[in-house]
Amino acid sequence: MNVYYQPNPSEWDEIIKRPTLDTTALKEKVSGVLQDIQANGDQAVLKYTSLFDQVELDNNVVTTSEIQEAVDSLPEELKAAIQKAAANIQKFHEVQLQPIEKIEVMPGIVCWRKSVGIEKVGLYIPGGSAPLFSTILMLAIPAKIAGCKEIILCSPPNKSGKLHPAILYAANLVGVTKIFKVGGVQAIGAMAFGTETIPKVSKIFGPGNQFVMCAKQLIQEAGVAIDMPAGPSEVCVLADATAVPSFVAADLLSQAEHGPDSQVFLISTDKALLDKVQTEIAKQLAVLPRKDLAEKSLNNSKLIYVDSIQDAIDLANKYAPEHLIISCENAENIGEQIINAGSIFLGNYSPESVGDYASGTNHTLPTNGYATAYSGVSVDSFVKKITFQKLETKGLEDIASTVIAMAEAEGLQAHANAVKVRIAK
Ligand SMILES: NC(=O)c1ccc[n+]([C@@H]2O[C@H](COP(=O)([O-])OP(=O)(O)OC[C@H]3O[C@@H](n4cnc5c(N)ncnc54)[C@H](O)[C@@H]3O)[C@@H](O)[C@H]2O)c1
Ligand SMILES: N[C@H](CO)Cc1c[nH]c[nH+]1
Numbered sequence: 257m258n259v260y261y262q263p264n265p266s267e268w269d270e271i272i273k274r275p276t277l278d279t280t281a282l283k284e285k286v287s288g289v290l291q292d293i294q295a296n297g298d299q300a301v302l303k304y305t306s307l308f309d310q311v312e313l314d315n316n317v318v319t320t321s322e323i324q325e326a327v328d329s330l331p332e333e334l335k336a337a338i339q340k341a342a343a344n345i346q347k348f349h350e351v352q353l354q355p356i357e358k359i360e361v362m363p364g365i366v367c368w369r370k371s372v373g374i375e376k377v378g379l380y381i382p383g384g385s386a387p388l389f390s391t392i393l394m395l396a397i398p399a400k401i402a403g404c405k406e407i408i409l410c411s412p413p414n415k416s417g418k419l420h421p422a423i424l425y426a427a428n429l430v431g432v433t434k435i436f437k438v439g440g441v442q443a444i445g446a447m448a449f450g451t452e453t454i455p456k457v458s459k460i461f462g463p464g465n466q467f468v469m470c471a472k473q474l475i476q477e478a479g480v481a482i483d484m485p486a487g488p489s490e491v492c493v494l495a496d497a498t499a500v501p502s503f504v505a506a507d508l509l510s511q512a513e514h515g516p517d518s519q520v521f522l523i524s525t526d527k528a529l530l531d532k533v534q535t536e537i538a539k540q541l542a543v544l545p546r547k548d549l550a551e552k553s554l555n556n557s558k559l560i561y562v563d564s565i566q567d568a569i570d571l572a573n574k575y576a577p578e579h580l581i582i583s584c585e586n587a588e589n590i591g592e593q594i595i596n597a598g599s600i601f602l603g604n605y606s607p608e609s610v611g612d613y614a615s616g617t618n619h620t621l622p623t624n625g626y627a628t629a630y631s632g633v634s635v636d637s638f639v640k641k642i643t644f645q646k647l648e649t650k651g652l653e654d655i656a657s658t659v660i661a662m663a664e665a666e667g668l669q670a671h672a673n674a675v676k677v678r679i680a681k
């Protein structure tokens with residue numbers, strides 16, 4: 257891990273850099289695959305499944321008997337855990353749908369806004385190195401609450417050409433409409449353009465590796481909406497002397513184990529904590545099943561000592577992490593001063609992995625510094641908001657001079673006329 261002691265703020269830009277791939281080569285490769293899928297549909301999708309997932313499939317549709325098999329085979333304890341998490345996610349998200357509020361802006365002019373679910377949405381569920389079935393709950397539950405009619409799900413097949421039973425169980429539990437065994441760029445392309453079997457959708461959601469991220473960005477340029485750039489997971493822990501080294505180490509490792517391009521960050525006002533956390537990381541890492549992946553990610557990661565809590569807050573805001581854990585004495589007060597983060601975890605007993613699975617908040621969050629401008633997925637991500645207005649004659653008469661003055665000043669006489677013809681009578 258890279259350790260910094262009281263770096264000068266002029267060095268911060270360098271410190272907060274995320275690990276990157278050569279994006280020119282990446283874009284070229286991904287755009288070639290997308291073009292092939294647009295031109296050749298299912299045949300191209302199956303070809304890339306064979307090439308990138310090393311599995312030969314005749315077709316990629318998940319059947320009802322495969323779903324039933326998964327429901328029957330999944331241990332009851334895991335089913336209960338998924339149900340508990342789903343209930344909390346439902347509770348947290350259902351209050352996000354606000355009732356319609358009609359506003360009389362002037363006598364005789366009433367305006368309001370109505371949320372309408374996006375009809376067809378596509379969910380990408382990562383599955384390259386771990387079957388992230390928790391992501392299904394995070395996407396499909398708000399989609400249902402929003403009123404989306406068709407929810408399509410794609411996730412990469414394993415080497416036996418199957419999806420993990422927990423993916424099928426979770427998808428079935430929350431009412432996903434159709435499930436396909438397709439991963440990576442080929443999944444994003446299929447949902448963006450539509451194939452003979454995979455429906456075209458209006459908006460694509462879900463995190464993924466650099467290939468998935470790049471494909472989402474390219475199809476957005478081609479006119480299909482996406483949720484946000486949610487890439488390799490990251491966590492920043494902001495800690496003072498009250499933090500517990502073993503807790504901090506466990507939190508850092510929990511995101512480091514996602515993959516080699518994940519990044520974890522510790523900003524501490526306690527110099528001694530950096531050494532203690534490194535010792536703990538070495539101890540905990542040694543027995544992790546995904547030690548190799550976590551180790552690679554730790555090479556991208558940074559531990560930083562700063563001598564004031566204000567510098568710690570400023571650096572965290574500049575880094576704009578996907579997740580921020582505040583293990584400090586006045587965690588809530590510090591949390592109030594954070595302006596750039598996807599999701600914040602307060603105090604020593606709020607591990608980030610609880611938010612990943614079960615507390616109810618959404619784990620599909622902006623990474624790579626996008627938390628400066630984006631929010632995580634919510635019910636809002638699955639709706640369009642249509643505005644309405646109804647004017648009575650009196651309302652139009654009272655606002656006429658305002659509209660006419662502005663329209664004529666913009667040189668748009670026809671705009672002005674649309675009002676004039678109505679009040680002339
Ligand atoms: N930000 C978030 O909210 C969030 C949430 C969950 C997971 N994640 C991130 O999602 C990612 C999941 O990555 P993953 O790899 O495990 O699964 P993935 O499903 O994103 O990617 C697997 C697919 O990548 C494609 N692929 C692999 N190597 C390729 C190559 N050389 N060329 C072209 N395509 C290739 C394959 O088609 C494969 O199906 C991790 O980086 C994790 O950190 C982020
Ligand atoms: N930490 C991931 C978001 O960055 C979400 C996740 C799913 N499973 C475990 N973790």
Ligand SMILES: [Zn+2]
Pocket residue numbers: 489510511514609612
């Ligand atoms: Zn995670």
